[in-house]
Amino acid sequence: MHPRNVLLALGVLPVLILAAAAAPPEPDWKALHQLVRPQKGESKWTGLKFEIDLYEARKRAVKEDKPIFFYRAGGGEALGRA
């Protein structure tokens, strides 16, 4: 091999090594998905049987003999962001 090509290869090699070292490792996507989604015991309010239709809520409240807990979110977690 021509000495110039050897020098060229040696010059390129450190750059390739550095590039490989700089690239972040591939995440464990399954584990990451489990980490981001709600954890066990979290968001207990999601177990409530919400209604999002006021008329349906009124009928159900009368049927079950219960008042309505009316919640309006403007940027909160429950109903998305306003």
Added chain:
Amino acid sequence: MVSNSWAVVTPNGDFLSTSARQGVAKWRELPKKDRLKLADLGKPNGPVEPAPPANGLVLKVFSRALDRDKAGKLAIYRNPTTHMTKEAQRDHLWLTEKEWRALVPEEPTRGVKVAFPAALLDRFCRRALIDLVRSSGNGGPRPPATVREQAVELVVTEVTDKVIRFRAEGAARYGGAGDSEDAFRLGGIVEYDRKATAFTRFDLVALSDAGHYDEYTKKRTALGIAFEVTPATAPMDRVRPSSYYDAYFD
């Protein structure tokens, strides 16, 4: 009642309390015949909330700030000062029937790749890859002018008579102030039930190493955004996506 608030009311709209406990107590003091009366308040307006597209696909979206320990391992980031980090923040993503069907290859064989259709790709990325954890709000979808890269595709990894299994791959980059950039990597597992002709699993997750900004510490942390399919039978799973009114399906 305006802005973020709640109240306990009767089915006919009479205010009881802003306290759940006191509201229930006052309710029980009312005569039963009054409690069970559904007053005629006029013809209902009908649903004011938009419904998911017919035979569409509804995805739950979870967004959470993450942090890395000294070994570089990711963990949930919680700042006691800000309620938004207490639990995963939520949104939804809607796909039309035409869009999700376009993700099913006509001849599924291992290695076949299916790219997200353009409108879906843009919606998936610009509207969902945002910092929902910020206390001061994120301002909605990313402006189109900030898009530097958006690409998501499904790669078939397994085909049986019952299921087509995919590996999801993707990347997205958005320009910020100056030379700053918000970069995401995406991965996950998707499954399509061939007999039910429906996606039964859509476990995608996106990771940005500096995608969350904590206004209290004025520092950036990692941001994780996870997606999963829901049959959307419960009312709260049918809540419209947060950016629905901004030409959502265009």
